[in-house]
Amino acid sequence: MKEPGDGVILSDELFGKFVSLVYQRTGISYENNKKYYVQKRIEKQLERLQVDSFNEYYLLLKFSESTSEFDRFINDLTINETYFFRDFPQLRNFAEDVLRAVVKEKEKKGDYKIKIWSAACSTGEEPYTLAIILQEMLDEPDKWDLHIVASDINSDVLHRAKIGQYDYRSVRDVPSVYLEKYFTLKNEKYSILHSLRRSINFRKINLMDSEAVSDITGCDFIFCRNVLIYFDDRSREKVLGDFYNCLNPGGFLFLGHSESVGRISSAYKSQRIGDSIVYSTHK
Structure with a gap:
């Protein structure tokens, strides 16, 4: 069975829409050199939801009355390693x-x-x-x-x-x-x-x-x-x-x-x- 998003490349246009949505709501900016990173996080969510297309997931994030899916996406995008007494x-x-x-x-x-x-x-x-x-x-x-x-x-x-x-x-x-x-x-x-x-x-x-x-x-x-x-x-x-x-x-x-x-x-x-x-x- 083909996994959601498997073998499909996120278009530059749709990548721009995803990162624009993230920027509008959080101020976090992702440049083109982060496209692979962002796509892998999106694919993870597609697999979880059993959604077949990047565009369908984008529409869900943008127009859903609840922010729960967007919040979950942001959680996956913003995991950063840290430790005690850093710097x-x-x-x-x-x-x-x-x-x-x-x-x-x-x-x-x-x-x-x-x-x-x-x-x-x-x-x-x-x-x-x-x-x-x-x-x-x-x-x-x-x-x-x-x-x-x-x-x-x-x-x-x-x-x-x-x-x-x-x-x-x-x-x-x-x-x-x-x-x-x-x-x-x-x-x-x-x-x-x-x-x-x-x-x-x-x-x-x-x-x-x-x-x-x-x-x-x-x-x-x-x-x-x-x-x-x-x-x-x-x-x-x-x-x-x-x-x-x-x-x-x-x-x-x-x-x-x-x-x-x-x-x-x-x-x-x-x-x-x-x-x-x-x-x-x-x-």
Whole structure:
């Protein structure tokens, strides 16, 4: 029996329609060099639904009253590998330089609240890493009101993040002392301690949904690393503008090492703190 999509090439015209639909709804941009990647994800959905044509599936995504199929397609398109303490030099800069300076200023004002948004949290390694850093870097963490918003557009990875259970590949860069302190090991799975999860609120958010993004206010830090590379300049400008409104005056935005604010937005102040360039809102 012939499998759905077997031996059929996705036309350039229909590929353009698929990626245009994804772009309109998510801001994520797929160029022609991603055609094979996108086609394989579409074929997987055709096989699951027993749909015979790419066009039939496109019409289903575009005109269905429910967004469930589109959401499932996006889940398959946006699975990204991550791990604890990814890009350690930047995290060290955050912990030892930026966070320390912010905490010092807050203590002067008697302000003991810290809010962080992990804006593309995937399976949760980043927000849990940030929670560990806060526990380790604050002299009296119990004195602080710590709140981490962890969001992603992918509901599958969010479900895994909430469970907080990982294999060795994900925790391979976690310092051994932290591994013993914040994880329990059972059946070769490392589970995050419940006490660490309490400060984290997982939410499904499409970064192009300004209304949903505007609900997140009062952030001291936003981490959105290795996400803007999937957007075009128009989408990046929109997201960066919304992030600016989410941050407190003097709040900080952390991007991936290959990403930059400079060419896209003039709203942020670029400065060197420690050994890294960081972006902040104006006080």
